[in-house]
Amino acid sequence: MIARFVSLLFDGFAYGMLLFVLSVGLSVTLGMMNFVNLAHGAFAMVGGYVAIALMNRMGWPFLATLPVAFLAAALFSVVLERVLYRRLYRATDLDQSLLTIGIVFMSIAIAAYVFGTNQQPVQLPDYLRGRIVLGDFSFGVYRLFLIVSALIITGLMVIGLEYTRFGAQVRACVDNQRMARGLGLNVDYVFMMTFALGSGLAGLGGALAIEPMGLDPNFALKYLVYMLIVVAVGGLASIRGAFFTAGLLGVIDIFSKYYVPWIGGFILYLVMVGLLIWRPNGVFARR
Amino acid sequence: MNAQTPGAAFNPQEVLRAQVRWRALEIIFWVATLAPFVLTPNYLILCSQIAIAALFALSLDLLVGYSGIVSLGHAVYFGVGAYSAGLLAKHGWGEPISGLLFASVVTALVGYLISFIMVRITHFALIMVTVGLCLLFGEIANSLHDVTGGDDGLQGVKMWSIFGIYRFDMFGRTAYVYTLVATFLSFLVLRRIINSPFGLSLRGMRENQRRMPAIGVPMKSRLQVVYVISACFAGLAGALSAQTTQFVALDALSFQRSAEVLVMLILGGAGRLYGGLIGAAMFMVARDQLADMNPQYWYFWLGLLLVIVIIFLPNGILGGLAALIDRVRSRRS
Numbered sequence: 001m002i003a004r005f006v007s008l009l010f011d012g013f014a015y016g017m018l019l020f021v022l023s024v025g026l027s028v029t030l031g032m033m034n035f036v037n038l039a040h041g042a043f044a045m046v047g048g049y050v051a052i053a054l055m056n057r058m059g060w061p062f063l064a065t066l067p068v069a070f071l072a073a074a075l076f077s078v079v080l081e082r083v084l085y086r087r088l089y090r091a092t093d094l095d096q097s098l099l100t101i102g103i104v105f106m107s108i109a110i111a112a113y114v115f116g117t118n119q120q121p122v123q124l125p126d127y128l129r130g131r132i133v134l135g136d137f138s139f140g141v142y143r144l145f146l147i148v149s150a151l152i153i154t155g156l157m158v159i160g161l162e163y164t165r166f167g168a169q170v171r172a173c174v175d176n177q178r179m180a181r182g183l184g185l186n187v188d189y190v191f192m193m194t195f196a197l198g199s200g201l202a203g204l205g206g207a208l209a210i211e212p213m214g215l216d217p218n219f220a221l222k223y224l225v226y227m228l229i230v231v232a233v234g235g236l237a238s239i240r241g242a243f244f245t246a247g248l249l250g251v252i253d254i255f256s257k258y259y260v261p262w263i264g265g266f267i268l269y270l271v272m273v274g275l276l277i278w279r280p281n282g283v284f285a286r287r
Numbered sequence: 288m289n290a291q292t293p294g295a296a297f298n299p300q301e302v303l304r305a306q307v308r309w310r311a312l313e314i315i316f317w318v319a320t321l322a323p324f325v326l327t328p329n330y331l332i333l334c335s336q337i338a339i340a341a342l343f344a345l346s347l348d349l350l351v352g353y354s355g356i357v358s359l360g361h362a363v364y365f366g367v368g369a370y371s372a373g374l375l376a377k378h379g380w381g382e383p384i385s386g387l388l389f390a391s392v393v394t395a396l397v398g399y400l401i402s403f404i405m406v407r408i409t410h411f412a413l414i415m416v417t418v419g420l421c422l423l424f425g426e427i428a429n430s431l432h433d434v435t436g437g438d439d440g441l442q443g444v445k446m447w448s449i450f451g452i453y454r455f456d457m458f459g460r461t462a463y464v465y466t467l468v469a470t471f472l473s474f475l476v477l478r479r480i481i482n483s484p485f486g487l488s489l490r491g492m493r494e495n496q497r498r499m500p501a502i503g504v505p506m507k508s509r510l511q512v513v514y515v516i517s518a519c520f521a522g523l524a525g526a527l528s529a530q531t532t533q534f535v536a537l538d539a540l541s542f543q544r545s546a547e548v549l550v551m552l553i554l555g556g557a558g559r560l561y562g563g564l565i566g567a568a569m570f571m572v573a574r575d576q577l578a579d580m581n582p583q584y585w586y587f588w589l590g591l592l593l594v595i596v597i598i599f600l601p602n603g604i605l606g607g608l609a610a611l612i613d614r615v616r617s618r619r620s
Binding site: 030036091092093094095097098101102105106107108109110113117221225228229236262265266269270272273277280281 | 408419422427586590593597
């Protein structure tokens with residue numbers, strides 16, 4: 001009983017950490033440019049498919065595909081940002097949502113065309129499989145790997161934002177974009193780099209998610225909702241908020257699917273709508 | 288729009304009356320909706336689906352186009368309308384017209400309850416809540432498998448004849464007449480609402496959210512009223528869909544349907560009354576043609592269409608046409 005509970009808690013937390021990696025980029029870019037980017041899930045999917053293609057068609061080891069997934073998603077997003085997104089920074093929420101939904105639809109069709117509609121098979125290396133047993137408790141090695149990776153990424157992000165010059169520029173742009181521009185910051189450039197980093201993280205998350213979440217062309221839409229929940233509840237541009245929300249979301253999702261499977265995603269959406277009504281700017285919002 | 292000569296007394300009733308007047312193009316448009324009976328009698332089923340989609344888009348236009356409220360979850364009302372009409376018919380009362388009324392009343396009630404949430408929030412949170420509610424209702428319908436049929440859809444919907452005379456035939460003749468009449472009557476009502484002082488105040492809220500309360504407009508209650516009206520007509524569209532196809536699929540409540548109806552509206556041009564109608568017609572015909580090739584890749588063309596419309600035609604096709612006509616006119620004079 002207790003062992004089951006602890007192991008569910010562990011799985012939920014690992015799942016939440018994965019959601020954090022997937023969605024933290026969206027939180028920062030949304031907070032900075034106020035751009036409603038619903039294509040964030042598509043960036044994650046790019047990372048996932050790049051990793052799959054490298055592993056299954058070219059025989060790369062899993063760990064080596066992760067940086068490539070990061071770079072591919074970052075590059076993809078920057079191209080889109082330069083070509084399409086920048087035209088709409090001053091447009092309404094509605095136009096931004098629709099443009100990015102258009103991109104999501106296209107990416108779903110392209111993924112189906114290139115890779116087929118089936119879930120992609122993935123073979124994790126031996127050292128990431130199996131379980132560690134400690135007395136009554138047992139933990140999946142891959143879940144542990146997810147948690148450790150997410151914690152490292154969080155650490156790097158916090159250090160990068162708090163202690164580097166670029167991080168200071170990012171914070172300035174989030175807090176007051178007009179003032180930052182007035183002081184001579186190249187806001188366009190800062191945003192482009194932040195956007196690339198955030199989307200790269202999504203790509204990395206997409207590659208990490210292949211095993212626990214499964215990868216098929218609907219990934220871009222299916223997990224978009226989770227990402228948006230993390231951002232909306234966590235509050236815009238708040239790493240701390242995104243971290244706690246993602247962790248909580250993962251735990252709630254795993255628990256509700258285990259203990260009350262017949263109501264499925266119901267609890268999740270109910271909690272999200274409830275929290276948004278209670279605090280429209282996010283529970284952990286800074287502003 | 289209301290260019291007045293300086294010094295002349297401004298008469299608001301006159302302005303509204305001028306908008307209410309029927310233009311020749313409008314009459315031509317509605318006469319043209321009868322053409323499928325003669326020209327494409329094999330496509331009447333598609334035509335009735337277009338009429339339903341047009342009504343659905345029109346109901347969304349009231350929110351998005353006229354009141355400036357974004358909704359990515361409008362399928363909630365379509366689905367509630369479809370399920371209430373379908374369930375009523377399945378459980379023994381298959382009379383179509385009272386079924387429509389029943390469904391729109393139920394949907395209006397749901398819209399009224401939801402409107403209390405909607406008027407409290409704005410911007411990103413609003414988009415998220417509309418999406419969330421859409422998913423929530425989808426989950427509810429999915430888990431109430433015994434009532435709604437869940438994934439298999441609601442089967443066994445038996446409709447009676449209209450007025451006890453006109454049976455729903457397999458060529459869709461009755462269905463098209465029925466949906467067309469319903470859509471036209473709803474259009475008349477919505478057109479009247481939009482061109483009323485109430486409709487003007489909606490546009491005022493769209494243009495300036497701060498000034499309207501300052502000049503004494505009770506924003507929240509107005510928004511609630513428009514939510515209920517919009518929900519009611521979306522429910523009507525859903526009910527029409529359930530009655531004419533005699534089936535309700537789970538995707539009546541899906542996020543995809545919410546996105547599609549927005550696409551229709553934006554494609555045609557929001558806030559132009561006919562935008563939703565023309566957008567719906569183009570969208571449904573394009574889907575019918577493209578999905579024939581390969582249903583899977585229809586989404587690619589849909590996405591491409593969205594990107595092109597948003598980047599190049601921000602006011603939709605009607606907006607683009609209006610700008611073109613303006614340019615030609617100003618060159619002439």
